[in-house]
Amino acid sequence: MRKIAIDVMGADHGVEPIVLGVVEALKHREFQALIVGDEAKISPLLPNELVNRVQIVHCLDYVKMEESATNASKRKETSIFVATELVREGKADALVSPGHSGATMSLATLKLGRIKGVSRPAICTTMPTINGNPSMILDAGANTDCKPEYLVDFAIMGYEYAKSVMGYANPRVGLLSNGEEDTKGNELTKATFPLLKEFEFFQGNVEGRDIFNGNVDVVVCDGFSGNLVLKASEGVASAISQILKQEIKKYPIRTLGAMLMKGAFKNLKKKIDHSEYGGAPLLGVKNVVIISHGSSNARAIECAVYQALHALDSDICAKLEKVFESR
């Protein structure tokens, strides 16, 4: 049976939502959970019928959000260190962590190791599109300053993930730029463009809007740009929701209208809600690692566990090793 290590310390809202998410996942899928964290807080949240499928690895220390990743990854008593160690030792098959993402990345890269030939591991985030088939954006924040060859590796990894894990037949990969024309871009993307042109999957430059309109399946960029775009997108969605709520409250007739539209809003939320996509896989390391948002709710963690199981089933790491071996 698959074994998933979950670091339940160090998330924004404490142990509870993380453990409850794991519990939900246990109810729906076959796997063994290795929950790393404070036993006193974890135990009361576990239903009796699931206890034999959970192993609590007691651990009180965790990486605080304000700690630097370099420093934090040296502290051997932290939950993320212990959880990563479980994967390294083969006691767990995959890692899910909503804690300090910098520390998770550093430890995963250092301890589990990079796949041979991959210049830098990248965070691959799933985004909603209007046609219902999510797109992937990477790097979403692991590498702030990138070289052209990193972006080429991101493209290859994104393509493989879209194909093997997402099941897309012929994933289309675009390079995030400030215009669609071949000549557009900054120094980095202009140097990357000719390298990507060698690949059949490459569709050329794409713009921010193409992340959401279904024109491509995979959007490649440096981790700084990826992070900006993700946070701005979240900001827009949240601003629209807030402005609409303010407007609805102004007149009772609008409130009635909103009630009649409840199902539409619910489905919209479901389609664009990050929770439904789980976390973001760290591609390019030797094992399956899912980085979840620090503010993940139970549903997000539940989905992150499914994502880890799905990634294991698809054998993505072995596939990536093979692809980079033959380059």
Next chain:
Amino acid sequence: MRKIAIDVMGADHGVEPIVLGVVEALKHREFQALIVGDEAKISPLLPNELVNRVQIVHCLDYVKMEESATNASKRKETSIFVATELVREGKADALVSPGHSGATMSLATLKLGRIKGVSRPAICTTMPTINGNPSMILDAGANTDCKPEYLVDFAIMGYEYAKSVMGYANPRVGLLSNGEEDTKGNELTKATFPLLKEFEFFQGNVEGRDIFNGNVDVVVCDGFSGNLVLKASEGVASAISQILKQEIKKYPIRTLGAMLMKGAFKNLKKKIDHSEYGGAPLLGVKNVVIISHGSSNARAIECAVYQALHALDSDICAKLEKVFESR
């Protein structure tokens, strides 16, 4: 009376929406319009009572969207060249152009000249926020690769624009980064951070979401990042609108609900609609230049003309000259 030169050629949807936008503005404000473009197409769109407030500068050639800015700015017969020349010669006080933005920037910089001390002119785009006071983001696309000193100049220009033109008492300026902590950023922002720390208006690093949540008034970034964030934001808003429309159509009860909520949707659209903000000023050149979207509708052009008039009234160019003189 203020004289505004408007290049009506080279926009995505032809001459008509641009001229109709100018006509609307003429009905509501006191100014003289110098419309540069095809007389045969412009004349029929002008109401008789406005003819004496319009001077048509006949011109058939224009810069095509696929032309390179460098090449295009050498072609003296294009509408944007002629319109910029009108400002340079003092025949017009300001320029509004929905044509090729690269050519507009090049020509404005070359012919009107940079304000002394400004390293690079920047495009300053207005964004909606949840508190109703728009924020400014610059550079939104004039300079793809930037140096730290450019970003410092963008910060100063954005601050002055927010103060003088937008009327904000104490504009707060943030540096767009991949996290709020002082240590976050890429090479460029990390080198820029200590330079900006010298300014009282500087609030530190901000994230993409802060463009919309009212935490700051001015967001500073390189033109590549600015462009990515703007296009992604437009993409999210458009995706949400499309998904919601699909959902509403599914059941008649939802359509009824949407009808009752009509006013709320209308106000939301008005709040986030780019048209209402007009165009984006090119800050750092010696005259008022408003760069409008190629796909501007009449309302966007009308607002861009108001924006030009407002910028002239506020004497922003003279104020910027003074600020950079004393540095």
